Amino acid sequence: MKKAPVNKIIPFSNVDGPGNRTSIFFQGCTFNCLFCHNPETIRLCEGCGACVDKCPAGALARDAEGKIAWASEKCVQCDTCIRVCPHSASPKVKWMTVEEVLAQVKRSAPYIGGITTSGGECTLYNEFLIELFTEVRKLGKTCLIDSNGSFDFEADPRVLSVCEGVMLDVKAVEPGWNDRLISYPRDRVLKNLDYLLKAGKLFEVRTVIFPGRDRENEDTVRYVSRRIGGSCSYKIIRYRPFGVREQYQKVLGEFETEKDYAGHFAAIARTEGAKKAFVV
Ligand code: SF4
Ligand code: SF4
Incomplete structure (x- = not known):
């Protein structure tokens, strides 16, 4: 029986995709982002x-x-x-079977439109996701993946055939800034951006905007916007230091991104064609 490490399940969430959803957070990640708000999900015990x-x-x-x-x-x-x-x-992690996770989804089922799997990085447990999504779809519910983009969806697209799409983080395009931010080569993420777009499975893109990083923020926003156009929403996320490890707060700055500053990049995104860009 397949098992995966689950950090937590939120039965009702309205911030992890459209409508009310059950959000399942898996433990373990392929990245080690400076600005991670849940650094306790990065590695297994x-x-x-x-x-x-x-x-x-x-x-x-x-x-x-x-x-x-x-x-x-x-x-x-x-x-x-x-x-x-x-x-x-x-x-505080439970190794759960598909049946155990499904049982929790069923309890919320009358009140949700679907589920979102997140992390950590949920695609580390691709086989588990395929089984879970297959069962959840039988309930008439939608399935979304929240991913950092490290999984090679083109090489193994099976999970895409049982879900509505992927909410993809594109954190940086400038190689030096990318390597410093996420400790993972950017190429896979950018390849996924193009592949998911072509496959009609790109549900949303997210980029975090950092205070004072004008050029890096702009490079990323322009790159993403020119590609996605109006095909999916583009979430421009204000950096907030909450939960970020102390040693990295010093690198990134202890202040959160002002709304107007993030709005400036949302305006650039719209100018570049990303009609559904918005700030959170
Ligand atoms: S046993 Fe060690 S690695 Fe595991 S959660 Fe506790 S402190 Fe962390
Ligand atoms: S320290 Fe103990 S009581 Fe506190 S969160 Fe961890 S397991 Fe729970």
Whole structure:
């Protein structure tokens, strides 16, 4: 039976795609972005044990196999474990089967239009997604993937045939800035941008706008906008330091992006043809 590590499931979300959706966040990521707001989702637990004694509720222990076991019923959600973890991981992860995730989706089904899988990077668990989406579609619900663009959709497009589309992050196009921001070559992401567009599976593109990075922001926004035109929405996201690791806040600046500054890039996007550009 296929299992995947699930960090959390939000039964009702209105910020992860259109309408009301169940959002499933998988653990583990292929990137290590400077501005990650959920750095505890980047890696799987390495079992170092540093968090166990720090838990004030006695919710963490080593199991018989030496792995870290999380007793969710004892957990008071103080997040001490996440703060002390030196590996950008979390012990609050459940390895779930497709049936277990599906059971949760079914409970929300009367009130949602569909599901969105996110992370971390959910495409790390491609086979799991294919099974899950196949079942969710039988319920008459839509399926969307929130992806950083590291999965090669052209080489293995199976998951696209069982979902409505992909919400793709395009973080940077200038190679130096890209490498500094995401620690992953940009080529795969940009290839996915073109491929998903051609395949009619690009649901939305997102770009984070950083304060004071005029040239880098503009390069990315112009590049994306010229390609997508009016074919999908373009979410221009204001950088906010909330949740960002302290050492990276110093690199990126401790201030959030002003609304007007982000609006300036949304205007550029529209000038370049991205009719559905908007700021969040
Ligand atoms: S959030 Fe972590 S440290 Fe806090 S009670 Fe839960 S398991 Fe323990
Ligand atoms: S969650 Fe982090 S601190 Fe806790 S055992 Fe796993 S790797 Fe170590």
